[in-house]
Structure formats: C-alpha cells, structure tokens
Amino acid sequence: MATIDQSLLNKINGATGTSASGKDVNSADAIQDRFLKLFTTQLRAQDPLNPMDNSQMTAQMSQISTVTGLEKLNQSMASLTQAQMAAQSLTAAGLIGRSVLVADNGLTLKGGEVRGAVGLTQSADQLRIEVKDSKGSVVDSFDIAQPGSGLTYFNWDGKNAAGETLPDGEYSFSVSATKAGKAIEATALSYQQVRSVGIDGLTPNLALSNGRRVTLDTVVEVAA
Structure with a gap:
C-alpha cells in the first residue's frame, strides 16, 4: 500500500504568503484548499494496484477540521465580544444623569x-x-x-x-x-x-x- 507523498504534506504545511485568491496561505481555508488540490493530483496519479494509505489522509483531514473549527470558534467569540461591548455601551449611555x-x-x-x-x-x-x-x-x-x-x-x-x-x-x-x-x-x-x-x-x-x-x-x- 502506497503512502501520501510527504512532499505534498510539506507543501501544505510549509507554505507562506498570500494565495492568488488573496487568502492568507496559512489560514484554515487556504490549507484545506491546497490539501484537496494536491491530494486529488496524487490520487489521479496513483497505481490502482497499489493505492495510497487512507489513514494518513484521514489524519491530515482531521487536523484541518480541527484548525477550521478553532478558527471559526475564534471568529464567533470575537463577534460575541463586540456585540457584548456594544450592548454594554448602550446600557452605560442610558445611565447618564441617573x-x-x-x-x-x-x-x-x-x-x-x-x-x-x-x-x-x-x-x-x-x-x-x-x-x-x-x-x-x-x-x-x-x-x-x-x-x-x-x-x-x-x-x-x-x-x-x-x-x-x-x-x-x-x-x-x-x-x-x-x-x-x-x-x-x-x-x-x-x-x-x-x-x-x-x-x-x-x-x-x-x-x-x-x-x-x-x-x-x-x-x-x-x-x-
């Protein structure tokens, strides 16, 4: 059974800068996009009689899902904090003169x-x-x-x-x-x-x- 080409993983994890689409290459979305493109390329080129080891793909996808989830959680928390600050500011403004x-x-x-x-x-x-x-x-x-x-x-x-x-x-x-x-x-x-x-x-x-x-x-x- 073949394994996922380590060079592909290195390209995924070691990239820096900004992609052509304007995304931060280290963002969860950009990492996921690169992984899927590179994995699809290797999948097409694999030997049907000696397929890749799916466990490596599963592990990599799991890591990407975790990063994506954390990034979305951070975005949600930031939005919640901003909303809370806005609500508190309105409450405080209503206290003037009280x-x-x-x-x-x-x-x-x-x-x-x-x-x-x-x-x-x-x-x-x-x-x-x-x-x-x-x-x-x-x-x-x-x-x-x-x-x-x-x-x-x-x-x-x-x-x-x-x-x-x-x-x-x-x-x-x-x-x-x-x-x-x-x-x-x-x-x-x-x-x-x-x-x-x-x-x-x-x-x-x-x-x-x-x-x-x-x-x-x-x-x-x-x-x-």
Missing part, C-alpha cells in the same frame, strides 16, 4: 437628607454608621440593630449629634458591623450621579458626580 449605587463612602447632602447603603456578607447583630464632614471629623453616628445579609439602606437627616441642621455639601461615612462580638465585613455604598461614560478596554466606565470613575460592572443598583 443615580447609581456603587462602593463608595461619599454622601452628598442636598435638601436636608441623603440616602446610603451598607453591604453585608452575612447578618449582623449591630451595624454602626459614622458620618464625617469634609475635615474628617465625626458629626453624627447611629446604629442599625440586627441587619440582614445583603444590602441595608439608611437615610441621614443632615443633622449633627446635637440635632443641629448641617449645610448641604459633601460628607463621608464609615461603617462597622459585629456579630457575636466579632467584627464582620461591611462595605460602604453611596448613590452618585453619572456625569459621562467612557470606554476603556472591554467594560465601559462611568464618571461620577464626586469625581470618581467606576466600571459598569461595579454598579450595584440604579436609582428609580
């Missing part, structure tokens, strides 16, 4: 009240919130008893510990939570207005009213 809840400890007091939230990985016995002015001094503090896991919302009335109304402006807050006398993880979350949207890499980023930039995938909630 308030979003993100991991941030800023509080913008306006009209005598501001809303914030705390994220807990588990339920707590007690949650303490301390509000600070622009100088970092604590102006008010309050406790929330037995908050559950997930998001816990709060409203600050814009007054200090003495009950005096504070001026509108930028404040911050810190959070601490305990369970069975031990500290547990707690994340400060605040509402910030989206001023603009930018594209950096695969995920759109949002420019917030407090000057920070966050990626779209870090938005916890969009305010109604």
Whole structure:
C-alpha cells in the first residue's frame, strides 16, 4: 500500500504568503484548499494496484477540521465580544444623569437628607454608621440593630449629634458591623450621579458626580 507523498504534506504545511485568491496561505481555508488540490493530483496519479494509505489522509483531514473549527470558534467569540461591548455601551449611555449605587463612602447632602447603603456578607447583630464632614471629623453616628445579609439602606437627616441642621455639601461615612462580638465585613455604598461614560478596554466606565470613575460592572443598583 502506497503512502501520501510527504512532499505534498510539506507543501501544505510549509507554505507562506498570500494565495492568488488573496487568502492568507496559512489560514484554515487556504490549507484545506491546497490539501484537496494536491491530494486529488496524487490520487489521479496513483497505481490502482497499489493505492495510497487512507489513514494518513484521514489524519491530515482531521487536523484541518480541527484548525477550521478553532478558527471559526475564534471568529464567533470575537463577534460575541463586540456585540457584548456594544450592548454594554448602550446600557452605560442610558445611565447618564441617573443615580447609581456603587462602593463608595461619599454622601452628598442636598435638601436636608441623603440616602446610603451598607453591604453585608452575612447578618449582623449591630451595624454602626459614622458620618464625617469634609475635615474628617465625626458629626453624627447611629446604629442599625440586627441587619440582614445583603444590602441595608439608611437615610441621614443632615443633622449633627446635637440635632443641629448641617449645610448641604459633601460628607463621608464609615461603617462597622459585629456579630457575636466579632467584627464582620461591611462595605460602604453611596448613590452618585453619572456625569459621562467612557470606554476603556472591554467594560465601559462611568464618571461620577464626586469625581470618581467606576466600571459598569461595579454598579450595584440604579436609582428609580
């Protein structure tokens, strides 16, 4: 039984450049085209009494099929990524002017009240919130008893510990939570207005009213 001429395989696998049709000679389609043409040529010239070994042809075709499949998979993934980026960009653009809840400890007091939230990985016995002015001094503090896991919302009335109304402006807050006398993880979350949207890499980023930039995938909630 004859074998496939190794020189044909070398021509298939070792070619470089661009074919007359304009295809990249190393692309899966070009390799497959060359293989079929060269194999057909050798098939016509073979000795009918001593046919070629089909196992080599099968192995080569299997390799070509694998390369073709991977190339098509890569093309599909690239198209999917582009579609996802386009969808995310449209979603992000729709957030301009809206308030979003993100991991941030800023509080913008306006009209005598501001809303914030705390994220807990588990339920707590007690949650303490301390509000600070622009100088970092604590102006008010309050406790929330037995908050559950997930998001816990709060409203600050814009007054200090003495009950005096504070001026509108930028404040911050810190959070601490305990369970069975031990500290547990707690994340400060605040509402910030989206001023603009930018594209950096695969995920759109949002420019917030407090000057920070966050990626779209870090938005916890969009305010109604």
